[in-house]
Amino acid sequence: MTLPVVAIVGRPNVGKSTLFNRVAGKRIAIVEDKPGVTRDRIYSRGDWSGREFHLIDTGGLEFGQQDEVIDHIRHQADLAIEEADVIVFAVDGREGMTTTDQEVARLLHRSNKPVVLAVNKLDHVKHYEEAYEFYRLGFEEVFPLSSLHGTGTGDLLDAIVAHFPPAAEEEYGEDIIRVSVIGRPNVGKSSLVNRILGEERVIVSPVAGTTRDAIDTPLRREGQDFVIIDTAGMRKRGKVYESTEKYSVIRALRAIERSDVAVVVLDGEEGVTEQDKRVAGIAHESGRAVLFAVNKWDAVEKDEKTMKRFRREVLDHFAFMDYAPVLFISAKTGQRVHQVLPAVQEAAEQHAMRISTSVLNQVLQDATMATPPPSVKGRRARLSYGTQVAVKPPAIALFVNDPELFHFSYIRYLENQLREAFGFKGTPIRLMLRKKNRD
Numbered sequence: 072m073t074l075p076v077v078a079i080v081g082r083p084n085v086g087k088s089t090l091f092n093r094v095a096g097k098r099i100a101i102v103e104d105k106p107g108v109t110r111d112r113i114y115s116r117g118d119w120s121g122r123e124f125h126l127i128d129t130g131g132l133e134f135g136q137q138d139e140v141i142d143h144i145r146h147q148a149d150l151a152i153e154e155a156d157v158i159v160f161a162v163d164g165r166e167g168m169t170t171t172d173q174e175v176a177r178l179l180h181r182s183n184k185p186v187v188l189a190v191n192k193l194d195h196v197k198h199y200e201e202a203y204e205f206y207r208l209g210f211e212e213v214f215p216l217s218s219l220h221g222t223g224t225g226d227l228l229d230a231i232v233a234h235f236p237p238a239a240e241e242e243y244g245e246d247i248i249r250v251s252v253i254g255r256p257n258v259g260k261s262s263l264v265n266r267i268l269g270e271e272r273v274i275v276s277p278v279a280g281t282t283r284d285a286i287d288t289p290l291r292r293e294g295q296d297f298v299i300i301d302t303a304g305m306r307k308r309g310k311v312y313e314s315t316e317k318y319s320v321i322r323a324l325r326a327i328e329r330s331d332v333a334v335v336v337l338d339g340e341e342g343v344t345e346q347d348k349r350v351a352g353i354a355h356e357s358g359r360a361v362l363f364a365v366n367k368w369d370a371v372e373k374d375e376k377t378m379k380r381f382r383r384e385v386l387d388h389f390a391f392m393d394y395a396p397v398l399f400i401s402a403k404t405g406q407r408v409h410q411v412l413p414a415v416q417e418a419a420e421q422h423a424m425r426i427s428t429s430v431l432n433q434v435l436q437d438a439t440m441a442t443p444p445p446s447v448k449g450r451r452a453r454l455s456y457g458t459q460v461a462v463k464p465p466a467i468a469l470f471v472n473d474p475e476l477f478h479f480s481y482i483r484y485l486e487n488q489l490r491e492a493f494g495f496k497g498t499p500i501r502l503m504l505r506k507k508n509r510d
Contacts, residue, residue, distance in 0.1 A: 267290075394497060422462070
């Protein structure tokens with residue numbers, strides 16, 4: 072299911088990042104009383120009244136000035152506005168309306184998107200009347216609030232959720248494997264999709280960002296139905312918002328959450344970059360099955376140890392994703408591309424795997440006998456039993472005497488034991504500690 076997108080925009084230093092952290096429920100954005108701290112969009116998930124959504128924090132918009140940083144921030148905000156379902160326009164109620172607020176308002180009116188106006192920094196109800204002047208900006212929904220203290224944010228969230236489109240039903244049947252092809256610009260995502268499909272269905276160009284929109288393409292291979300979601304398109308038609316190093320994460324997010332398996336395409340010539348880690352991390356955090364496809368392998372100068380070294384590099388950079396298979400391919404020549412769909416199918420099957428409670432607990436019992444849980448200040452951690460509570464990804468509840476006694480390293484040990492017993496190749500697994508009630 073595709074989640075709605077909410078973008079917070081406004082001029083610098085009106086409290087956008089504080090509002091972002093308040094809605095997200097955790098401190099993610101840097102909050103500093105200094106203009107221009109948030110230079111790139113920052114992403115999180117929020118939920119309100121049973122509706123989940125993506126939240127974007129943008130850099131402060133400034134007009135009438137020209138420098139590279141301000142221009143970059145404006146491009147970032149433009150993209151966020153284009154992709155958003157609802158826009159939160161944040162202003163400073165203490166400082167009052169400014170000419171920059173009026174410029175931002177004109178920009179938002181042109182977007183034809185639902186806009187809710189958050190008049191921030193009004194820390195007491197007696198100051199709420201200071202919000203009235205902002206009605207002159209031409210928006211019907213004006214909400215006085217304090218993102219620092221949380222007052223008024225509930226009413227704001229009610230208004231945001233009211234603008235969401237109805238929750239969409241599943242587009243494809245359970246037996247169809249949905250695959251997203253993700254990665255930073257110009258690593259060969261469209262070329263890989265074309266090679267898998269065996270025909271030129273997706274425009275391919277060496278210019279980063281050529282493909283404009285995600286494209287769903289159904290295909291059937293050896294009795295299995297797939298839908299390939301090509302996420303190469305990171306820009307709206309006719310506009311270039313970001314440099315090659317930047318990535319429109321929102322469209323990638325939307326494609327990833329519609330998929331069962333994410334194929335992360337890496338550039339074999341360039342190696343692993345920070346942007347690769349960011350993109351792959353989104354798929355991991357979203358609980359999707361993942362495999363790495365190292366593309367352009369035909370262009371890499373190699374000896375008999377090159378593949379082993381690169382695989383080690385991938386696993387070093389993605390230590391939290393060591394479950395993901397690594398394939399070395401060339402979309403240009405077709406080298407090993409035939410391995411991609413079988414690997415996707417295996418990962419999808421592991422992603423949806425259910426383990427019987429009796430077999431699961433036998434493995435857990437053997438693991439705790441081989442390496443007992445540690446003691447903390449004289450108290451021994453005890454694992455009573457486990458049960459699988461979900462699939463896609465597999466989630467296992469572990470009932471213990473006290474979750475605080477279990478160090479993450481022991482949880483990692485249990486995960487490794489489960490992987491050794493059941494595979495779970497290509498899929499994250501979630502282990503959740505629950506306190507066992509005394510009988």
